[in-house]
Amino acid sequence: MEKIIVQGGARLKGRVKVHGAKNAVLPLIAASLLASRGDITILDVPMLEDVKTITQMMKCLGVKVELKEDQVTINAEKVASTEAPYELMRKMRASVLVMGPLLARKKHARIPLPGGCAIGSRPIDLHLKGFEAMGVQFETGHGYIEGRVTDRLRGATIYLDFPSVGATQNIMMAAALAEGRTVIENAACEPEIVDLANFLNAMGAKVRGAGTDEIRIDGVDFLRGTEYTVIPDRIEAGTYMVAAAITRGEVFVEGAISDHLVPLIAKLREMGVHVLDGENGIHVRAEGKLKPVDVKTLPYPGFPTDIQSQMMALLLTADGNSLLTETVFENRFMHVEEFKRMNARIKIDGRTAIIEGGHPLSGAQVKATDLRAGASLILAGLVAEGTTELTELHHVDRGYVDIVGKLRALGANITRVNVAEEEESPVHQKTFA
Numbered sequence: 001m002e003k004i005i006v007q008g009g010a011r012l013k014g015r016v017k018v019h020g021a022k023n024a025v026l027p028l029i030a031a032s033l034l035a036s037r038g039d040i041t042i043l044d045v046p047m048l049e050d051v052k053t054i055t056q057m058m059k060c061l062g063v064k065v066e067l068k069e070d071q072v073t074i075n076a077e078k079v080a081s082t083e084a085p086y087e088l089m090r091k092m093r094a095s096v097l098v099m100g101p102l103l104a105r106k107k108h109a110r111i112p113l114p115g116g117c118a119i120g121s122r123p124i125d126l127h128l129k130g131f132e133a134m135g136v137q138f139e140t141g142h143g144y145i146e147g148r149v150t151d152r153l154r155g156a157t158i159y160l161d162f163p164s165v166g167a168t169q170n171i172m173m174a175a176a177l178a179e180g181r182t183v184i185e186n187a188a189c190e191p192e193i194v195d196l197a198n199f200l201n202a203m204g205a206k207v208r209g210a211g212t213d214e215i216r217i218d219g220v221d222f223l224r225g226t227e228y229t230v231i232p233d234r235i236e237a238g239t240y241m242v243a244a245a246i247t248r249g250e251v252f253v254e255g256a257i258s259d260h261l262v263p264l265i266a267k268l269r270e271m272g273v274h275v276l277d278g279e280n281g282i283h284v285r286a287e288g289k290l291k292p293v294d295v296k297t298l299p300y301p302g303f304p305t306d307i308q309s310q311m312m313a314l315l316l317t318a319d320g321n322s323l324l325t326e327t328v329f330e331n332r333f334m335h336v337e338e339f340k341r342m343n344a345r346i347k348i349d350g351r352t353a354i355i356e357g358g359h360p361l362s363g364a365q366v367k368a369t370d371l372r373a374g375a376s377l378i379l380a381g382l383v384a385e386g387t388t389e390l391t392e393l394h395h396v397d398r399g400y401v402d403i404v405g406k407l408r409a410l411g412a413n414i415t416r417v418n419v420a421e422e423e424e425s426p427v428h429q430k431t432f433a
């Protein structure tokens with residue numbers, strides 16, 4: 001078993017570079033299925049477990065994929081299968097994003113029902129409603145959902161009851177090759193949606209309005225290969241910004257785009273953290289006492305749910321009580337019980353966590369209950385008294401490239417070991433002596 005071991009107390013200082021965005025690159029790879037002519041090359045790809053999973057998925061669909069350093073090259077001139085395997089879907093919910101491209105390109109898709117996960121039930125009803133409006137008929141059975149359309153998909157006006165990121169992306173991809181115009185109303189506005197629209201347009205699609213709540217897509221007959229660089233990861237950037245603040249450190253987060261991080265920057269400033277928008281990055285500095293603040297997660301441009309748990313770690317170090325309300329996912333407070341193992345004082349009232357800041361955190365054995373929960377426990381470990389040991393690292397590996405190396409380069413006392421290694425030589429002596 002692998003563990004991340006953190007010794008609290010170091011003030012982080014220096015420069016950290018963010019990788020390409022996980023949540024942007026996964027839809028781009030899925031969208032590559034739409035290109036019936038030429039190669040797609042995606043640059044600045046973070047080589048994460050999720051990227052490996054979606055590229056494996058592409059290979060299972062009969063598409064040629066090559067991974068090289070931070071680059072993925074895909075040739076989807078032939079798509080041999082329209083069935084997504086359960087083993088890959090189980091590992092990563094974003095696998096559902098192959099559905100729109102398969103329906104558009106092959107008029108058929110059979111995927112395992114994604115089921116719930118640690119942060120909520122995460123249904124795909126909005127994706128399906130959109131596809132149905134475009135002429136797809138669905139059947140479910142044996143844990144799978146199968147969609148078919150007899151002719152080409154047809155453009156439609158689709159109102160989303162909630163601005164779902166995945167549904168917006170899936171419908172956009174399907175609409176790119178549909179007959180006529182599709183309008184997505186109450187669409188998600190996340191930067192990852194804009195990135196997908198830019199990518200589709202580079203392939204020859206006609207997508208307008210991405211980044212607003214109404215996206216119009218005029219279907220084209222075919223899409224072709226292109227070369228494209230994925231946007232920087234705003235959630236990874238936000239995690240390092242919080243790392244600087246929680247350790248009362250001083251860090252330049254290279255590649256972070258401040259326009260993508262407006263609510264986090266506003267909340268950090270409200271707490272008394274100095275945030276400066278620099279050239280090609282964001283500079284964060286904090287010292288002494290920080291003020292408590294109230295935070296509510298919302299779809300973009302609201303405060304991102306994917307930075308909720310990291311923010312909770314920071315609020316535990318503020319001078320007073322804060323309220324943190326999660327409105328996007330119904331069960332995204334699993335990290336609270338783990339924080340409590342570290343002496344945190346948090347009460348949950350429905351969708352709101354009441355955080356009593358200012359009580360010293362103590363190092364403990366904790367587990368990552370999901371990807372961002374794992375990151376936030378590492379952040380708490382950076383300021384806890386003593387040693388924190390984090391397990392269930394597969395969650396963290398889904399979304400962070402070398403978080404241990406990056407934090408260590410900023411001065412953190414952090415290491416990753418496996419149990420066998422640990423038994424040979426006790427970590428406390430080996431790492432921190």
Ligand SMILES: CC(=O)N[C@H]1[C@@H](OP(=O)(O)OP(=O)(O)OC[C@H]2O[C@@H](n3ccc(=O)[nH]c3=O)[C@H](O)[C@@H]2O)O[C@H](CO)[C@@H](O)[C@@H]1O
Pocket residue numbers: 022023024026093094120121122123124125126127128162163164165166167188192299305306328329330
């Ligand atoms: C790979 C990826 O990009 N993941 C991100 C994406 O997930 P994902 O695309 O799954 O998130 P959605 O925006 O779709 O989900 C938001 C909410 O809508 C609900 N919902 C969604 C679809 C649907 O058909 N029906 C429905 O009820 C979900 O259960 C959830 O409560 O956006 C989330 C919200 O910013 C982020 O936390 C995830 O990191």
Ligand SMILES: C=C(OP(=O)(O)O)C(=O)O
Pocket residue numbers: 023092093094306371372399
């Ligand atoms: C929830 C997340 O990812 P996913 O949608 O892939 O589970 C995340 O990136 O925080």
